[in-house]
Amino acid sequence: MKILVQKFGGTSVADLECQKQVCAKVLAALGRGYKMVVVLSARAGETNRLLALADEWSKTPDLAERDSLVSIGEQLSVALFAILLKDAGVKARSVLAFQIPLITGDEYSDARIRSINSDWLRAELEKYDVLVVAGFQGVTEEGRITTLGRGGSDTSAVSLAAALQAEECEIYTDVDGVYTTDPRVCSQARKMRTIAYDEMLEMASMGAKVLHIRSVEFAKKYKVPVRVRSTFTEDPGTLVTQEDSSMEAVLVSGIAYDKDQARVTMRGVPDKPGIAAAIFGPLSEGGVLVDMIVQNTGRDGITDMTFTVSRKDLAKTLELMQKVNAVIQAQEVMHDVHVAKVSAIGVGMRNHSGVAARAFAALQKERINIMMISTSEIKISILIEEKYVELAVRILHEAFGLDWDMGE
């Protein structure tokens, strides 16, 4: 059985006209001999409408009930689309999580998939040519409805593709693929034909929000080839897949940026063991995600500790730091919201030195001051003044040869 999974987002199923275009995509794939699993999101705006209702009913709505509530958005989408397919003469049916079942833990609103009954799905694929599966939802062992968190329909699609060993998982969206950087910022941005899972993970977490990050982790774990493409064109899009030698030949695959950064500096803290724990322990307990961290080499037993957080968490962070400071006695707590992060990403940089140096040189040439640097195996991130972020993206894009077709 040759199986293809296709996932369509909220704008693709928003109204009858959109759903007819989706229908055409599905019919085309059926014509190529596939059995199909079509995963749908809620219609655009529906999930927010339902969440707003829950918030109207309670300031702290019960999470299990809220999940049961918001899951109806996808139930609506799949029933309507199945009606459309049957009208077109296709042997199709809608499928809800409890019917498979697709079992998750009971972390309501952000549940993790535990198992998928692929035997049941295969049996249904014997009877039907298309299963229209509600994305975003699962059920606990006890049969209570859960949701997988924002963007969870991508995760549904990839995990169904993994369970069924589908040939490919196509994620249809309103962009036609993954670009070397944001085309709105850099006119030289190119669509990539392929990208490695690890690169995609860095891109996704950096604000290139094409794919839900957990779905990429899933795809990587189960080696599911994922294709990101547009509902509204015939372009083959970008294939997210295992890295190969051709990818490693490219030093940097893409440039990402993130403006949602605020910098906090604890100036003049005693340079002794336990200081880092004293600062970051309370932040972790308070649910604040820390991104970049830099500690300068100390002098005279005194050092500076600098880190960045999401802007929405800044007020909470400063409040926590006041308390921390009663203990650690820094000379000053400073902060700055006019900062942004630019990153160069590529599995190729693993085998090459000098990538960081090339990035710094390019930025320095334009007199862009580098505030912080952090590096990982396949990524270099640089914190700069926010006003330079677009310029920095274009400079790095050119510096790493992404402006020209490198025949990848």
Add this chain to the structure above:
Amino acid sequence: MKILVQKFGGTSVADLECQKQVCAKVLAALGRGYKMVVVLSARAGETNRLLALADEWSKTPDLAERDSLVSIGEQLSVALFAILLKDAGVKARSVLAFQIPLITGDEYSDARIRSINSDWLRAELEKYDVLVVAGFQGVTEEGRITTLGRGGSDTSAVSLAAALQAEECEIYTDVDGVYTTDPRVCSQARKMRTIAYDEMLEMASMGAKVLHIRSVEFAKKYKVPVRVRSTFTEDPGTLVTQEDSSMEAVLVSGIAYDKDQARVTMRGVPDKPGIAAAIFGPLSEGGVLVDMIVQNTGRDGITDMTFTVSRKDLAKTLELMQKVNAVIQAQEVMHDVHVAKVSAIGVGMRNHSGVAARAFAALQKERINIMMISTSEIKISILIEEKYVELAVRILHEAFGLDWDMGE
């Protein structure tokens, strides 16, 4: 375990303010020591909105998919109400049909309940004080969602009460009980304290649309005491229950009327065996429900056959009768839509003669012409000109002593 079932309709759960009133009713019953099963309908207008979507997507939407679609109206209601109860500190949860499960046949859009897992419900009632159950929905043995037809939430409530041997099943609605007749037509109409199942069946099918008829059949079969009352008052409403001697002491309990009647007469048909079958067979096959039927005694081998159908079925009926007439050769096919039916109902009339005579005399006194008469054990129905229907209701209401408090 002392269990009470309460069912609230669409207007009672329409918005937050309404649901708060429902919440108060539930809290009051909890205070009286009950474990509660609260059955909810979809919010007012929701089911129609969903059905309209299905119709937009297809002229003949797949019924299984349409059921999955419209069932989300109740899923929305129960999740929101459970959120409200939990906010009020009540141990409560929402319950969907698949979770119980409440099993039905696969007659989509009009499914019949086959079984209810009462063990599961009782176990949940050990853990929770209130189960908020989605009305109107069921699942097939295979786990596909079904609906019970219009007004099916009443049936859900009564069948849950039967399965749990609840003390009572309270149906909250926007009227405060069952009246001896329509108060809009007759200012002398009185609210009944009790009514027998059989009387209620006749009242319900006659347009006194307080309770879904199938729910009354269910209640009668399983001897579930059903109380019809208002969400917006403290009035005890009307108890629908098994008949007892006090009920039989009352000759007529109520007067119902139905304007949705069209009369068809096959004039001058040969008075021979098989004629009735020739006429009513095709109507039955065509899905036309025939209400009253009268055949006059024949003369000279010729007779008239008169019957009534719902007005929406008149065109189809006349079409079918044209075909029938090619065989049976009536002299004329006549019809009249300006007719209405008035009925007197009461278990007491079983033991008394003269009820029909008293009705005819009362109508004759006001010179209301009687077109057709049909009688059953506990009902007399009379077809009259539509313009006299309100007058006839008031006349009969008075003639059978319903205008005064009879101390029932």
